[in-house]
Amino acid sequence: MAPPAVAASAFPFRLFTAEARRNTKSGRGKRSAARPLKSSPPPRPPSSVSGGGVAATTFTRLPLRDAPESVEVTLDRFPTAPANPGAPALTRGSVQRLDGEEEFEAGLGPNSVARIPLRDSTDGVELTIGQFEARAAGRKSTGGRGFTRQMVERLGDGSEGEELVVSSLDVFEVKRGRRARALVPEVLDDDDDVVVFDPDYGVDSDEEEEEFEMFPFDQRHHEEAGAVPRADLGEVEYGEGEDDDEVVVFHPDYDEDEGDVDDDGYDDEEAEAGEGEAKEKGVPAVMRCFDTAKIFAKAGDGGNGVVAFRREKYVPYGGPSGGDGGRGGDVYVQVDGEMNSLLPFRKSVHFRAGRGAHGMGQQQAGAKGEDVVVKVPPGTVVRTSDGGVELLELMRPGQRALLLPGGRGGRGNAAFKSGANKVPRIAEKGEKGPEMWLELELKLVADVGIVGAPNAGKSTLLSVISAAKPAIANYPFTTLLPNLGVVSLDFDATMVVADLPGLLEGAHRGYGLGHEFLRHSERCSVLVHVVDGSAQQPEYEFEAVRLELELFSPSLVDKPYVVVFNKMDLPEASERWNTFREKVQSEGIEPFCISAINRQGMQDVIHAAYKLLQKERQRMKETEGWSGPENLNHVSDAIKKERRAPMNEFEVFHDKGTNTWNVVGAGIERFVQMTNWQYSDSLKRFQHALEACGVNRALSKQGVKEGDTVIIGEMEMVWNNETDRARPSKTMNTQDDAVRWPEFG
Ligand SMILES: Nc1nc2c(ncn2[C@@H]2O[C@H](COP(=O)(O)OP(=O)(O)OP(=O)(O)O)[C@@H](O)[C@H]2O)c(=O)[nH]1
Numbered sequence: 001m002a003p004p005a006v007a008a009s010a011f012p013f014r015l016f017t018a019e020a021r022r023n024t025k026s027g028r029g030k031r032s033a034a035r036p037l038k039s040s041p042p043p044r045p046p047s048s049v050s051g052g053g054v055a056a057t058t059f060t061r062l063p064l065r066d067a068p069e070s071v072e073v074t075l076d077r078f079p080t081a082p083a084n085p086g087a088p089a090l091t092r093g094s095v096q097r098l099d100g101e102e103e104f105e106a107g108l109g110p111n112s113v114a115r116i117p118l119r120d121s122t123d124g125v126e127l128t129i130g131q132f133e134a135r136a137a138g139r140k141s142t143g144g145r146g147f148t149r150q151m152v153e154r155l156g157d158g159s160e161g162e163e164l165v166v167s168s169l170d171v172f173e174v175k176r177g178r179r180a181r182a183l184v185p186e187v188l189d190d191d192d193d194v195v196v197f198d199p200d201y202g203v204d205s206d207e208e209e210e211e212f213e214m215f216p217f218d219q220r221h222h223e224e225a226g227a228v229p230r231a232d233l234g235e236v237e238y239g240e241g242e243d244d245d246e247v248v249v250f251h252p253d254y255d256e257d258e259g260d261v262d263d264d265g266y267d268d269e270e271a272e273a274g275e276g277e278a279k280e281k282g283v284p285a286v287m288r289c290f291d292t293a294k295i296f297a298k299a300g301d302g303g304n305g306v307v308a309f310r311r312e313k314y315v316p317y318g319g320p321s322g323g324d325g326g327r328g329g330d331v332y333v334q335v336d337g338e339m340n341s342l343l344p345f346r347k348s349v350h351f352r353a354g355r356g357a358h359g360m361g362q363q364q365a366g367a368k369g370e371d372v373v374v375k376v377p378p379g380t381v382v383r384t385s386d387g388g389v390e391l392l393e394l395m396r397p398g399q400r401a402l403l404l405p406g407g408r409g410g411r412g413n414a415a416f417k418s419g420a421n422k423v424p425r426i427a428e429k430g431e432k433g434p435e436m437w438l439e440l441e442l443k444l445v446a447d448v449g450i451v452g453a454p455n456a457g458k459s460t461l462l463s464v465i466s467a468a469k470p471a472i473a474n475y476p477f478t479t480l481l482p483n484l485g486v487v488s489l490d491f492d493a494t495m496v497v498a499d500l501p502g503l504l505e506g507a508h509r510g511y512g513l514g515h516e517f518l519r520h521s522e523r524c525s526v527l528v529h530v531v532d533g534s535a536q537q538p539e540y541e542f543e544a545v546r547l548e549l550e551l552f553s554p555s556l557v558d559k560p561y562v563v564v565f566n567k568m569d570l571p572e573a574s575e576r577w578n579t580f581r582e583k584v585q586s587e588g589i590e591p592f593c594i595s596a597i598n599r600q601g602m603q604d605v606i607h608a609a610y611k612l613l614q615k616e617r618q619r620m621k622e623t624e625g626w627s628g629p630e631n632l633n634h635v636s637d638a639i640k641k642e643r644r645a646p647m648n649e650f651e652v653f654h655d656k657g658t659n660t661w662n663v664v665g666a667g668i669e670r671f672v673q674m675t676n677w678q679y680s681d682s683l684k685r686f687q688h689a690l691e692a693c694g695v696n697r698a699l700s701k702q703g704v705k706e707g708d709t710v711i712i713g714e715m716e717m718v719w720n721n722e723t724d725r726a727r728p729s730k731t732m733n734t735q736d737d738a739v740r741w742p743e744f745g
């Protein structure tokens with residue numbers, strides 16, 4: 001594949017060139033000729049900094065909606081092998097839609113690819129695509145290692161107008177934990193300098209100049225280390241939520257000796273920090289999605305009100321007749337007893353209620369937008385994605401919570417009729433529906449949890465006491481997902497039993513699979529602890545698992561439990577039984593011995609567990625009385641309350657540097673959002689409102705000057721002293737391009 005033409009850069013440092021190609025229908029191999037992206041702006045000229053440093057951050061925007069299949073973009077260039085120094089190699093990325101989910105693929109060389117599901121990364125993904133080394137003049141040792149990093153991020157919520165921003169950044173890591181910006185010349189010559197500065201120092205401050213250091217770039221080093229781009233899993237960071245990360249990074253040409261960052265101790269810190277994460281990454285995706293999910297919910301926007309006047313024969317001056325917009329649809333969360341995992345949320349992530357219909361003439365109001373119901377299994381906890389505030393705990397089938405209320409419909413001009421204004425040319429826009437990212441976590445609702453070391457026979461036990469058919473095999477970690485079974489002792493005496501994945505030493509720190517599922521056992525009222533009687537030292541195994549439970553959560557060890565010594569049919573087990581029993585008895589516990597495989601000793605275990613469960617249920621009933629009737633709609637209540645915030649409750653923030661005034665307040669911002677500038681009377685009403693709620697007064701008092709910018713919500717205005725009020729500027733910043741701003745003044 002011939003490298004596409006790269007626009008020559010006027011800047012003395014590396015700039016990546018943005019370009020895109022459309023995929024042909026016949027697949028990714030064949031591509032049509034290079035075609036610049038329609039709406040990609042030219043790379044931003046970097047801002048100059050005193051001392052010769054330049055911030056080398058460039059952007060390209062890739063509007064995904066323009067790309068029905070795939071867009072390929074050149075992300076970066078890096079100098080290649082000594083044979084052809086200076087000839088740029090290309091790092092290419094391609095953005096494509098896979099099964100309706102957008103993914104970003106960043107090529108790290110001819111054969112390597114990192115695949116990042118963007119829907120999971122709200123904040124962006126940082127990817128290291130190249131590295132280089134540099135050393136200070138006259139010094140033998142290298143000054144440090146530089147990385148070329150790229151940031152791929154998504155703008156907006158991913159629905160309409162989704163865009164990816166790819167920015168490129170050369171980072172120079174001076175010392176452990178400290179980062180500096182490095183500026184690498186476009187084509188490196190022997191005497192080229194890599195400029196390094198510390199971004200912690202303010203760009204405009206005086207101190208910054210002192211922090212500049214010049215590192216003559218060592219070409220040889222660069223060729224050895226820098227020309228080989230490499231992907232390092234540890235370098236891939238997600239903005240939020242680690243549960244769903246799915247990163248496939250491979251580099252077939254990658255040579256251990258050449259690129260091992262860790263062996264020089266340079267990256268030790270990162271390696272240590274990444275250890276726990278690496279463990280989690282080993283867990284198959286299906287398991288991570290089983291009990292956690294991240295979704296986006298948005299209530300419907302209200303429909304717009306309209307301006308209309310009655311036109312009837314024989315009625316010369318018909319009054320205003322524009323109807324109100326309909327309310328936006330609501331978002332509900334409802335417990336569906338049939339569901340038992342969060343797996344369906346792997347496929348569907350976005351839940352949007354319908355928008356209210358716009359009002360019509362003849363005082364007809366628009367229809368309400370369609371509601372959307374997010375169905376979750378019993379035992380689901382709903383949290384906000386940022387900050388993890390717990391919003392809801394949904395335990396029983398049928399429970400239903402109104403989570404996000406739809407936006408109110410805008411009023412039509414019929415509603416603005418008054419004695420003073422009989423022909424109102426004004427109507428409101430619908431109120432925007434609230435939206436948020438949510439984290440769901442499933443906690444199993446089982447009465448009894450079977451715990452124990454891997455291979456102890458937990459699944460076997462569940463299979464013989466219930467109708468459940470869990471996988472059973474003679475190797476550890478057969479059970480990856482908890483299995484549920486219903487055990488009936490009698491007609492009306494049943495209990496739900498969960499067989500949990502095996503616990504290993506260190507489970508509480510994430511070893512094995514334990515960490516993923518230990519939290520499920522928190523919901524169980526009673527635990528059945530199965531010990532492998534044929535283990536070398538059953539007592540030791542028993543203690544180790546107890547300790548893990550305690551380390552994870554002290555509430556787990558406090559739960560009533562039954563100890564079961566399994567595999568009594570095996571001679572080595574029956575030999576060890578007496579020792580085990582004595583040891584456990586000395587701690588005041590009476591263990592049971594069973595052979596799950598031969599169904600021996602089952603009844604005693606079931607009855608003992610059930611007796612403990614009944615006691616627990618009784619205890620819970622007694623304490624439950626205190627909690628009173630639950631209100632599941634408190635989230636939407638809080639949102640509604642915030643919406644009713646009075647307009648005169650606002651704060652003013654002043655940015656001296658840009659002469660910008662920010663007026664922040666839920667009431668006034670909502671008013672701005674609902675103002676429909678298409679109608680001539682809206683401006684008057686808006687000015688009036690600013691006066692009445694004290695915004696103008698507050699700004700004047702704090703010293704607003706002619707020409708200053710005033711921002712309220714999505715609206716940007718220029719302060720005008722003559723009339724002593726703010727008025728919309730012509731470069732107003734709203735998301736609605738269709739609106740023509742009134743010219744006045
Ligand atoms: N001899 C004998 N073997 C048993 C008994 N119970 C289970 N086993 C065997 O032990 C092995 C592990 O059984 P599982 O039920 O899969 O064990 P587990 O505790 O669920 O294991 P993980 O899911 O991996 O944690 C299987 O080969 C079973 O056949 C028993 O009572 N006697």
Ligand SMILES: [Mg+2]
Pocket residue numbers: 458459460470471472478479499500501
């Ligand atoms: Mg099992």
